[in-house]
Amino acid sequence: MRLAVIVSFLAGQVAADPVAAISDAAQGAFARLPQVSPVDAIGGNCGADAHVNNQVAYCTSANLIYLSRAAAALPQAAYLVAHSYGHAIQVRHGVADFALAQITARRDEEDMLRGLVARQVDCIAGFLFHEAGLPPGSLQDWLVAEPFDGTHWGRNPLRIGPQVSIGLAERDLWFQRGQGGDLAACTVGELSSALVVAAYRPG
Secondary structure, eight states: OHHHHHHHHHHHHHHHOHHHHHHHHHHHHSSSOOEEEEESOSTTSTTOOTTBOSSEEEETTTTEEEEEHHHHTSTTHHHHHHHHHHHHHHHHTTHHHHHHHHHHHOGGGHHHHHHHHHHHHHHHHHHHHHHHTOOOOOHHHHOSSOSOSSBOEESSSGGGOOOOOOOHHHHHHHHHHHTTSOGGGGOBTTBOSHHHHHHOOOO
16 A cells, blocks of 8 residues: 555656656756756747747757746646757757758758658657656647647747648657657658667666
8 A cells, every 4th residue: 555655646746747757857868958948938038039939949059948937837848848858869969960961962852851850859759758757648639730830949049940840640640659668769761760769878
């Protein structure tokens, strides 16, 4: 009975602050990742304006994830932060550099290549849910529209950051894959997960 009480208490603690659980899991599993910085508004931070996502944004220049206090109270808050950490993991561990080189060399395929990046980000987000011990979730339980079809990451000024749309169902597909706990499964077409797997530090 005592063990059951302890398990129940710990589960309640994780559920009480899933954003912190994601942040702790990400920081523990990968080096040089950003902290989450609560803000009243995304606009005004890292060159963000009204065209930048108003809930969460990852500033590569400052290596910070800005999370609006209003978004922090939403059911999807942990996913928003996990997605941002997915971008940070790509940036800090070489995937973003590889992807940018491919985009620069193949401008006629830019939308396709950015779509691969987005899919891998959501797979990594799902993996962080697994690492954090959070209950499996579906984006379609929390959202009715794609949350990241506008600018939400990049260097200062954020307002000129990349934009990509792959649809909510496609994002959910890769988010679900990541929750399986196999980081190697986050290879998306020609975008390998090898750099991410190499950077992973098992707990």
